[in-house]
Amino acid sequence: xxxxxxxxxxxxxxxxxxxxxxxxxxxxxxxxxxxxxxxxxxxxxxxxxxxxxxxxxxxxxxxxxxxxxxxxxxxxxxxxxxxxxxxxxxxxxxxxxxxxxxxxxxxxxxxxxxxxxxxxxxxxxxxxxxxxxxxxxxxxxxxxxxxxxxxxxxxxxxxxxxxxxxxxxxxxxxxxxxxxxxxxxxxx
Amino acid sequence: xxxxxxxxxxxxxxxxxxxxxxxxxxxxxxxxxxxxxxxxxxxxxxxxxxxxxxxxxxxxxxxxxxxxxxxxxxxxxxxxxxxxxxxxxxxxxxxxxxxxxxxxxxxxxxxxxxxxxxxxxxxxxxxxxxxxxxxxxxxxxxxxxxxxxxxxxxxxxxxxxxxxxxxxxxxxxxxxxxxxxxxxxxxxxxxxxxxxxxxxxxxxxxxxxxxxxxxxxxxxxxxxxxxxxxxxxxxxxxxxxxxxxxxxxxxxxxxxxxxxxxxxxxxxxxxxxxxxxxxxxxxxxxxxxxxxxxxxxxxxxxxxxxxxxxxxxxxxxxxxxxxxxxxxxxxxxxxxxxxxxxxxxxxxxxxxxx
Numbered sequence: 135x136x137x138x139x140x141x142x143x144x145x146x147x148x149x150x151x152x153x154x155x156x157x158x159x160x161x162x163x164x165x166x167x168x169x170x171x172x173x174x175x176x177x178x179x180x181x182x183x184x185x186x187x188x189x190x191x192x193x194x195x196x197x198x199x200x201x202x203x204x205x206x207x208x209x210x211x212x213x214x215x216x217x218x219x220x221x222x223x224x225x226x227x228x229x230x231x232x233x234x235x236x237x238x239x240x241x242x243x244x245x246x247x248x249x250x251x252x253x254x255x256x257x258x259x260x261x262x263x264x265x266x267x268x269x270x271x272x273x274x275x276x277x278x279x280x281x282x283x284x285x286x287x288x289x290x291x292x293x294x295x296x297x298x299x300x301x302x303x304x305x306x307x308x309x310x311x312x313x314x315x316x317x318x319x320x321x322x
Numbered sequence: 323x324x325x326x327x328x329x330x331x332x333x334x335x336x337x338x339x340x341x342x343x344x345x346x347x348x349x350x351x352x353x354x355x356x357x358x359x360x361x362x363x364x365x366x367x368x369x370x371x372x373x374x375x376x377x378x379x380x381x382x383x384x385x386x387x388x389x390x391x392x393x394x395x396x397x398x399x400x401x402x403x404x405x406x407x408x409x410x411x412x413x414x415x416x417x418x419x420x421x422x423x424x425x426x427x428x429x430x431x432x433x434x435x436x437x438x439x440x441x442x443x444x445x446x447x448x449x450x451x452x453x454x455x456x457x458x459x460x461x462x463x464x465x466x467x468x469x470x471x472x473x474x475x476x477x478x479x480x481x482x483x484x485x486x487x488x489x490x491x492x493x494x495x496x497x498x499x500x501x502x503x504x505x506x507x508x509x510x511x512x513x514x515x516x517x518x519x520x521x522x523x524x525x526x527x528x529x530x531x532x533x534x535x536x537x538x539x540x541x542x543x544x545x546x547x548x549x550x551x552x553x554x555x556x557x558x559x560x561x562x563x564x565x566x567x568x569x570x571x572x573x574x575x576x577x578x579x580x581x582x583x584x585x586x587x588x589x590x591x592x593x594x595x596x597x598x599x600x601x602x603x604x605x606x607x608x609x610x611x612x613x614x615x616x617x618x619x620x621x622x623x624x625x626x627x628x629x630x631x632x633x634x635x636x637x638x639x640x641x642x643x644x645x646x647x648x649x650x651x652x653x654x655x656x657x658x659x660x661x662x663x664x665x666x667x668x669x670x671x672x673x674x675x676x
Contacts, residue, residue, distance in 0.1 A: 162428045162429070163431060171375065189539060190526075193530075
């Protein structure tokens with residue numbers, strides 16, 4: 135565990151706050167004009183998943199939490215659990231669905247992800263920045279206004295729906311940005 | 323994609339950027355109707371404001387004979403405007419860009435931003451509170467096309483309705499600490515007691531922690547968050563005298579200074595003072611500020627002797643305020659970030675990640 139200054143914590147890092155590890159989901163510099171510097175943060179408690187706001191003094195020391203990230207493959211989803219496997223040891227690990235949240239629609243068998251582990255417990259999952267998914271449903275494109283790069287909804291193999299260009303057909307493989315949920319390209 | 327390119331692809335976005343023009347027009351119309359003069363003063367100066375915690379942009383002026391002089395971009399036009407008050411211009415305002423370095427770029431900060439400062443002579447901060455109420459009502463009715471006398475004065479921002487009808491609730495700093503943080507005035511103004519209370523509340527306190535840091539940390543965590551939940555603007559007034567470098571002390575209670583800020587939707591929109599006109603006290607406070615700047619490792623520069631000279635000649639009793647126009651535009655355009663209302667947000671100008 136290392137100590138860093140609150141002014142240097144960044145979005146996406148883990149810190150110990152009131153004895154519990156929290157994910158930093160937002161940081162913003164605050165200077166009350168006639169005062170010293172502060173950092174307004176949004177922190178997500180990784181145990182309870184509650185989000186709170188807290189403003190730190192910028193020079194205040196914060197404990198950085200040691201979170202391990204372990205490369206694992208997605209196996210299957212079972213009710214409220216998502217199961218991953220270590221491809222070297224074949225060890226399986228069940229991650230609560232609440233930790234995978236909106237990323238579950240990007241998971242296909244054998245997809246390599248990073249499972250974040252704190253004190254031997256999974257606390258989150260990082261999926262690749264881009265994933266490839268097959269189109270299962272796409273209506274025929276309608277011609278018309280092409281000036282503003284028109285889009286249409288398509289359904290992907292995992293059941294999620296995204297906006298894609300009009301030329302996309304069922305059976306196409308698409309590259310999807312997992313941070314924004316947006317279409318990147320066709321990768322047939 | 324940069325904003326100008328996005329506008330070419332999605333012309334329907336333009337409306338939200340044009341709100342800025344309406345807000346600027348509305349401000350000018352408001353103050354001209356009140357017979358204020360609009361003035362221009364330099365943005366590039368030899369002696370910028372001395373707030374110890376603000377960092378300036380510095381450059382140099384090259385004179386034709388090869389000499390150079392240090393030059394700075396203003397953090398506020400305050401010194402120049404007060405010289406004009408001493409010169410006898412009367413009620414006045416300036417709309418200009420101001421520059422603050424080292425604050426990072428975020429949804430609420432840009433290093434270069436637009437400010438209006440206005441000053442009223444023979445007035446105190448209570449008159450400026452009324453100006454703020456009237457200005458926001460005027461802007462609301464103009465931008466949203468409402469009728470001041472018939473319609474409800476409701477501003478909808480990010481799905482929440484705010485009632486701008488004056489008078490807005492007013493809360494002194496002492497009342498705010500008492501009501502929202504459970505801290506009495508005696509405890510608030512006593513360094514040892516406040517640090518002990520801060521520690522008990524779970525804030526980090528060590529030998530380096532100052533009164534000012536805990537004061538602000540409690541304000542930001544326990545008071546500002548409550549103001550953000552209000553469905554009306556709130557005026558917070560009478561600040562501890564240490565938190566008001568350019569404002570006058572209250573005549574009946576010198577522990578407090580006649581300063582106020584007003585908040586709406588969790589945003590601090592403006593900072594006002596009954597202006598300090600005593601040249602001796604002003605010079606002492608500026609020197610203390612400059613010494614603190616040195617200690618904090620901020621850019622160093624001299625004291626604006628002209629400003630002190632103006633106070634010595636006699637600046638009329640006056641009150642003034644600085645209001646950030648970008649935040650007003652963001653409220654009226656109903657966008658979550660000031661960057662959504664700027665054609666060229668700093669993050670795009672400098673190719674930073676938003």
